[in-house]
Amino acid sequence: MRTVTLIIVHCSATPEGQSFDFEQCRRDHIRHRGFRDIGYHFYITRNGEIHRGRPIEQIGAHCQHHNRHSVGICYEGGLDRNRQPCDTRTLEQKASLLALIRELKKLYPNALVVGHRDLNPMKACPCFDAVAEYR
Template sequence: MRKINYIAVHCTATPQTTSIDSIRNYWKTNLKWKMPGYHFIIKPDGEIVQLLDISKVSNGVFGHNHEIINISYIGGVDKNNKAIDNRTDSQKATMLTKLKELKKQFPNAIIQGHRDFKGVKKDCPSFNAKKEYENI
């Protein structure tokens, strides 16, 4: 198993109506990625979908992917593509449950947002994940 130092929280930076298939297609077609950007993605209704086994490396945070589990919610931007915390209550509940589960499995891993990694110039996940999940 990989050494997991971080659990990175993301938003897809898409409308909440965006399908997982279209997100995957964007990664493959536009970004030319062979692996998905996240291990888990949470739909607006709270359903969590595993895109990649956690033993494999996803493409969530450049330069850190070898040491991260990436989890995202669909959303994170308004109609003008400006960062906004538009998580549904269901997404919040599922995220919290999954983070607790992952933290139990990887007790030394730091939970933080994509934006909290050095050199990242994004608002992702459009809220302060480090603060919100500091007590997990």
């Protein structure tokens, strides 16, 4: 099993009122980013549904320099209607994120939960303080 030291939370940078479902995300990663599959391991749509992306045994493609030892989770949203960074998580997404992170922490008890922005200060992603919320 690969070593996982980080659980990295992302947003899809989708404005409120718009949809960017799991298949759209997967297609975008394959067509426009040249990945062979979606870069995230999990994708949580606004209704709270948790979609499995890349198998967690495989290295993802979601955070430069940190893919090898991390699991990537993305929620649909992250921008307000004016396309400004905003914590747009629905109650369903918050509940699913928490449940998923709890499960992953059982698999990887020593992994730290962080947001993309904690590893790359140029990013606003995931538009909330993941370190404080999942401490």
